[in-house]
Amino acid sequence: MPDTPLISHLYTADPSAHVFNGRIYIYPSHDREGNIPDNDLGDQYDMVDYHVFSMDRVGGAVVDHGVALDLKDVPWASKQLWAPDAAFRNGKYYLYFPARDKQGVFRIGVAVGDRPEGPFKAEPQPIAGTFSIDPCCLNDHDSGRAWLVWGGIWGGQLQKWRKGSFDPNGEEPAASEPALGPRIAELGDDMKSFKGPVSEIQILDEQGKPLLAGDHDRRYFEGPWMHKYRGVYYLSYSTGNTHYLVYATGDNPRGPFTYRGRFLEPVIGWTTHHSIVEHGDKWWLFHHDASLSGGRNHLRCVKVKELTYSAEGLINLVR
Numbered sequence: 166m167p168d169t170p171l172i173s174h175l176y177t178a179d180p181s182a183h184v185f186n187g188r189i190y191i192y193p194s195h196d197r198e199g200n201i202p203d204n205d206l207g208d209q210y211d212m213v214d215y216h217v218f219s220m221d222r223v224g225g226a227v228v229d230h231g232v233a234l235d236l237k238d239v240p241w242a243s244k245q246l247w248a249p250d251a252a253f254r255n256g257k258y259y260l261y262f263p264a265r266d267k268q269g270v271f272r273i274g275v276a277v278g279d280r281p282e283g284p285f286k287a288e289p290q291p292i293a294g295t296f297s298i299d300p301c302c303l304n305d306h307d308s309g310r311a312w313l314v315w316g317g318i319w320g321g322q323l324q325k326w327r328k329g330s331f332d333p334n335g336e337e338p339a340a341s342e343p344a345l346g347p348r349i350a351e352l353g354d355d356m357k358s359f360k361g362p363v364s365e366i367q368i369l370d371e372q373g374k375p376l377l378a379g380d381h382d383r384r385y386f387e388g389p390w391m392h393k394y395r396g397v398y399y400l401s402y403s404t405g406n407t408h409y410l411v412y413a414t415g416d417n418p419r420g421p422f423t424y425r426g427r428f429l430e431p432v433i434g435w436t437t438h439h440s441i442v443e444h445g446d447k448w449w450l451f452h453h454d455a456s457l458s459g460g461r462n463h464l465r466c467v468k469v470k471e472l473t474y475s476a477e478g479l480i481n482l483v484r
């Protein structure tokens with residue numbers, strides 16, 4: 166399979182892929198040109214809308230369904246529509262998305278539509294109890310329960326919530342302390358609120374000890390994705406400043422998870438963000454790099470590759 170961008174008429178990133186009605190839908194960020202210099206807060210990722218894309222199979226024609234949600238139609242948000250995800254339940258489609266609120270604090274909102282490609286109408290307020298970035302919805306058809314997983318450090322502000330409320334001076338834990346984990350909460354039947362508490366997902370090493378904040382090759386940074394394979398929950402994520410995609414497995418969405426390994430080496434560009442979906446009897450990794458813009462970090466392009474498992478259920482390194 167050629168390693169070419171799936172979409173080249175726009176810059177796209179952070180692809181969350183799902184199969185709805187037998188068709189693959191991709192919910193990416195829509196990167197845009199700007200004059201904001203790169204910094205560790207990610208100010209250069211200054212996106213203002215979402216497009217939804219679809220295809221009947223990997224390798225088929227990719228359809229751009231146009232703008233599905235625009236920043237100006239999100240009453241509570243001020244800027245930076247970052248990595249979204251989507252889910253279907255009870256005849257409605259839900260688009261989950263982070264943005265900075267009017268005070269500059271990242272929150273997670275939800276917008277509702279009748280079709281997988283939108284358009285989506287944003288709720289007037291962010292989901293109560295949310296903060297930080299990168300929502301991922303696990304709609305667990307086996308249990309009938311739906312979960313929202315999210316969080317990202319540095320520009321994603323997760324380190325500012327260590328005391329339970331927003332602390333503008335909040336820092337990452339010291340290198341020898343347990344790393345911050347993504348957050349998870351069970352979605353209510355309305356898919357727009359939580360029906361349980363927000364908890365932190367623990368990621369353990371092979372000895373059962375929490376991964377440490379100084380373990381930059383393995384610790385959680387951003388971009389969580391949760392999927393199930395043969396009854397096991399897989400939590401995959403980006404290690405951020407070391408640029409790997411790695412994963413951990415567990416038997417409960419709330420954790421704990423045990424670190425299992427790396428499945429994508431660094432790509433062109435700083436960020437790495439992905440999703441994993443089954444379609445046509447194969448598993449697919451959707452991710453992005455910055456090859457389409459010649460390596461400009463904030464101008465990215467979505468790609469897809471086949472993902473395989475070993476007989477023991479370990480994810481093989483994707484090449």
Ligand code: FUB
Binds near residue numbers: 178179194248388
């Ligand atoms: O696209 C903006 C941010 O960059 C995302 O929220 C992160 O996951 C990283 O890909």
